[in-house]
Amino acid sequence: MATKKLPPRSKVKASDTWDLSSLFESDEAWEAAFAKWQKQIKKYETFRGTLGDGAAQLAKLLKFDSKFDRQGERLGSYAFLKAAEDTANGAYQRMIGRYQNAASQAGQAASYVRPEILALSQAKLKKYRAAKELAHFKLQLERLVRYKPHTLSDSEEKLMAMQTEMAQSAGQAFRQLTDADMKFGDLKNEKGDMVELGHSSFSAFLNSPKRTVRKAAFHQYYAEFVDHENTLATTLEGSIQRDVYYAKARNYPSARESSLFADNVPVSVYDSLIDAVHSKLPAVYKYLDVRRRKMKLKDIHHYDTYVPILSELNVRHTWDQAVKKVVASLEPLGDEYCRVLSDGLKGRWCDRYPNKGKRSGAFSAGCFDGDPYILMNYQPDVLNHVFTLTHEAGHSMHSYYSAKHQPYEYYDYAIFVAEVASTFNEELLGKYLFDRAKTDKEKAYLVNRAIDDIRGTIIRQTMFAEFEKITHELAESGEPLTLDCLKQEYHKLLALYFGPDFTLDPELDLECLRIPHFYSAFYVYKYATGMSAAIALSKRVLEGGEQELADYLNFLKGGCSKYPLDLLRDAGVDMEQPEPVQTALEHFESLVDQLDELL
Numbered sequence: 326m327a328t329k330k331l332p333p334r335s336k337v338k339a340s341d342t343w344d345l346s347s348l349f350e351s352d353e354a355w356e357a358a359f360a361k362w363q364k365q366i367k368k369y370e371t372f373r374g375t376l377g378d379g380a381a382q383l384a385k386l387l388k389f390d391s392k393f394d395r396q397g398e399r400l401g402s403y404a405f406l407k408a409a410e411d412t413a414n415g416a417y418q419r420m421i422g423r424y425q426n427a428a429s430q431a432g433q434a435a436s437y438v439r440p441e442i443l444a445l446s447q448a449k450l451k452k453y454r455a456a457k458e459l460a461h462f463k464l465q466l467e468r469l470v471r472y473k474p475h476t477l478s479d480s481e482e483k484l485m486a487m488q489t490e491m492a493q494s495a496g497q498a499f500r501q502l503t504d505a506d507m508k509f510g511d512l513k514n515e516k517g518d519m520v521e522l523g524h525s526s527f528s529a530f531l532n533s534p535k536r537t538v539r540k541a542a543f544h545q546y547y548a549e550f551v552d553h554e555n556t557l558a559t560t561l562e563g564s565i566q567r568d569v570y571y572a573k574a575r576n577y578p579s580a581r582e583s584s585l586f587a588d589n590v591p592v593s594v595y596d597s598l599i600d601a602v603h604s605k606l607p608a609v610y611k612y613l614d615v616r617r618r619k620m621k622l623k624d625i626h627h628y629d630t631y632v633p634i635l636s637e638l639n640v641r642h643t644w645d646q647a648v649k650k651v652v653a654s655l656e657p658l659g660d661e662y663c664r665v666l667s668d669g670l671k672g673r674w675c676d677r678y679p680n681k682g683k684r685s686g687a688f689s690a691g692c693f694d695g696d697p698y699i700l701m702n703y704q705p706d707v708l709n710h711v712f713t714l715t716h717e718a719g720h721s722m723h724s725y726y727s728a729k730h731q732p733y734e735y736y737d738y739a740i741f742v743a744e745v746a747s748t749f750n751e752e753l754l755g756k757y758l759f760d761r762a763k764t765d766k767e768k769a770y771l772v773n774r775a776i777d778d779i780r781g782t783i784i785r786q787t788m789f790a791e792f793e794k795i796t797h798e799l800a801e802s803g804e805p806l807t808l809d810c811l812k813q814e815y816h817k818l819l820a821l822y823f824g825p826d827f828t829l830d831p832e833l834d835l836e837c838l839r840i841p842h843f844y845s846a847f848y849v850y851k852y853a854t855g856m857s858a859a860i861a862l863s864k865r866v867l868e869g870g871e872q873e874l875a876d877y878l879n880f881l882k883g884g885c886s887k888y889p890l891d892l893l894r895d896a897g898v899d900m901e902q903p904e905p906v907q908t909a910l911e912h913f914e915s916l917v918d919q920l921d922e923l924l
Contacts, residue, residue, distance in 0.1 A: 331680055332681065333681050334411045337678070337680050342676050343406065343674060343675060343676040343700075344696075345403055345698070348399055352407075355403050358396070359423070362393070362427075363427050365393055366427070369389075369431070369435050372389070373437055373441070376441045377441075377449065380457075384456075387462045391734055395693060395694065397431065398692055398694075399692060400424055401424050401425075402690060402692040402698075403695075404421040405421060406690060407420060408420065408421045409676075410676065411682035412682050412684055413681075439472070442469060450466070454466050461732070465734060471586075475576055475577060475583075475586070485571075495560045495561075495564040495567060496844040499560045503557075507550075507553060509527075509545060510522055512538075514529075522542060527542060530542030532631055533632065539628040542628070543627065543628040543830070544832065547832035550835045551832065554838060561811065561838060562806040564844045566806075569797060580847070581793075584846060584848075588888060589888040589890065591901065593901060594890070594900055594901055595790065598787055598790070598853055598854060598857075599790065601903050602784055602787040602788075605907075605910035606784075606824065607824075608913055609780065609784055609913075610824035611917055612920075613625055614826060615917060620632075625826075625827060626827075626828050635766060638708055641706050645671070648670045648671060650754070651670070651714055654715065654756070657867055658866075659874060662722060662878070666721075675700075675701055678701070683702065686700075687700055687714075689718075689720035691724025693728045693733050697720070697724040697728075699714075699721055700717075711754070712751050712774075715750040715754045719747035719749060719751075720743065722881065723746035726878070726881040730882035730884070731884035735885050735886040737884060738883070738885055739888075740851055741855070742858075742889045742892055742893065743855065744851070744856060745859045745862065747859075748856045749877075752859060755775050759771045759772070772923060773920055775916055776913065779856065779909065779913045779916075782853060783906075783910070784853075785822075786849045789840060790847070790849050790850035790853065792814065793843065793846045793847055797846065814837075815836065815837040816834045819833060819836075854906070858905055860908060861904070861908045862896060862898055864908065865877075865897050876896050
C-alpha cells in the first residue's frame with residue numbers, strides 16, 4: 326500500500342488557508358512597508374538626551390515609538406505566518422530573518438529610552454505623569470516608574486547588558502545536550518515496528534495500550550538521563566544561580582519576586598496555589614487508584630498515567646461540523662461572540678489542514694491591525710482537535726475583543742491571563758458534548774479527558790512551580806544544588822503529589838533534569854492559575870445572568886489596560902483568594918467520582 330503523503334503548499338485549496346490580506350495584500354506590499362519601516366530606526370537617535378526637556382518632547386518620542394512598534398508588529402506577524410506555512414520555503418525564512426535582524430537593530434537603537442526616563446528626578450517624573458500631553462501614556466509611565474528601584478546606573482546597566490549571551494549558556498548547554506547529543510536508541514512499538522526513541526516519540530510510547538511497551542520506553546529513555554545526570558544537574562544549577570544573581574543585582578528580595586514583579590503578582594498568589602493543591606491531593610490519589618483498577622493493574626507506575634483509560638472515541642467531525650459544534654457550545658457568550666467567530670472560522674482566519682513543511686501543532690496569532698489568525702493541523706477523526714480548535718479560537722477572540730476596545734499600547738494581554746480565554750472555551754465545549762453524549766462510554770471518555778487536563782495543567786504544573794520555589798530558596802540560602810540535593814527534593818514532591826500507593830521508579834527522580842521550563846523559572850504556575858480562573862469563570866457565566874456575562878466579555882476587552890489580577894477580579898474571580906483554585910479542584914473531585922461511577 327502506498328504511503329499517503331502530505332500535499333505541497335502550492336496544491337492546498339485557497340479556501341482551506343488563511344487570508345493574510347488584512348496584514349498585507351502581497352509579499353511586494355510587505356517589502357515596501359518593511360523598507361520604509363527599517364529607515365525609521367535611525368530616528369530614535371534624534372530623541373537621545375532630550376527626554377528631560379519637557380512633557381511635549383517625551384510625548385513625541387512615545388508617539389513615534391508606539392507607531393514604529395505597531396508597524397513592526399504587523400510586519401513581524403506577516404513574516405511569521407508566511408514562514409509557518411512552509412518551513413522549507415527559503416524566501417519566507419529569509420523574510421522572517423530580515424525582520425528579526427531589523428527588530429534587533431531597533432531594540433538596540435531604543436535601548437537608551439528606559440534608562441533615560443528613569444534617570445529623571447522623582448519630581449519631574451511626577452510632573453510628567455500629570456501632564457496633559459502624556460495623558461495617553463500615563464499607564465505606560467506608571468508601569469515604567471515601578472522599575473526605578475531595580476534600574477542600575479548607566480555603567481552597571483551596560484555591564485548587565487553585556488552578560489546577556491553568557492547568561493543563556495546554561496539553557497543552551499541543556500538544549501544541545503538533550504536535543505542533539507543524547508541518543509535514546511530504537512524500540513519496538515505495540516505493532517512490532519522498530520521506532521527511534523526520542524522526546525516526541527517518548528510521548529507516543531507512553532500512550533501505547535501495551536504496558537510492556539510503555540515500561541520498556543520509560544526505562545530506556547531515562548537510562549540516557551542517568552548517563553548524563555551530573556552534567557544536567559550542573560546546567561540546572563547554573564540556570565538557578567543566574568536567576569538568583571540577577572535578582573540580587575537588581576535589588577529584588579528574591580528571584581521569585583523578581584519574576585512576579587512585571588505582572589504585579591504578590592508571592593501570596595503563588596503560595597496560595599500550592600497550598601490549595603496540597604489540600605486536594607487525596608482526590609488525585611483517588612483518581613490514580615481509579616485508573617489502576619479500571620486498567621486492571623496490580624500497581625501503578627508513572628508510565629501508566631498517560632495512556633487513555635478508554636480508547637479514542639470513533640467520532641468524525643468535518644471542519645464545518647467541528648466549527649458548528651464549537652460555535653454552538655459558545656452560545657452562552659452571546660450573539661456577537663458567536664457571529665464573529667463563526668464568520669472567521671468559516672471564512673479564512675484559519676489555516677486548516679497539514680501540508681508538507683507546515684509548522685506542527687496549533688497556535689493563535691493575533692495582531693492589532695490584522696485578523697486573529699489560527700494555525701491548525703486539523704484531522705477530522707481526532708476529537709482532541711475539536712478541543713484544540715475551540716482553545717485557539719478562545720485566544721483569537723481574546724485578541725479580537727482587546728484590539729477592538731483598547732488602543733494599541735494597551736491591547737496586548739499578559740501571559741498570566743492568556744490561557745483563561747482558551748481554557749474557558751474548552752470547558753464550555755466539554756459540557757456541551759457531555760450533555761449530548763448518548764452512551765456512558767462517550768461520557769466517561771469526556772470526563773476522563775477533563776480530569777487529565779486538570780491533572781496535567783493545574784496539579785502537575787503546581788508541582789513544577791513548587792520545585793522551582795524550593796530550589797531557588799535553597800540557592801539563595803547558600804545551599805549547593807548538587808545532583809543528590811536536586812533528586813532528593815524532587816523525590817519528596819513526587820511522593821507528595823502521587824501519594825503513598827503509587828510506585829515511584831527511582832529513575833523518575835531525574836524528571837527534574839529534563840523539564841525545559843525550569844530554564845525559564847516561575848512561568849509554569851501561570852498555567853495552573855489560568856486554568857483555575859477559567860473553570861471558576863465558566864461556572865460563574867453558565868450559572869449567572871447578563872451581569873456575569875458582561876463581566877467576562879469586559880475581561881476579554883481589557884487587553885493589558887490593568888494588571889492581570891485586577892482584570893480577573895473585575896471579571897469575578899480574585900486570584901489572591903483561595904476560592905478560584907479550590908473551585909477548580911472541587912470540580913476535579915466531582916469528575917473523579919463521576920468517572921468511577923461511569924466505568
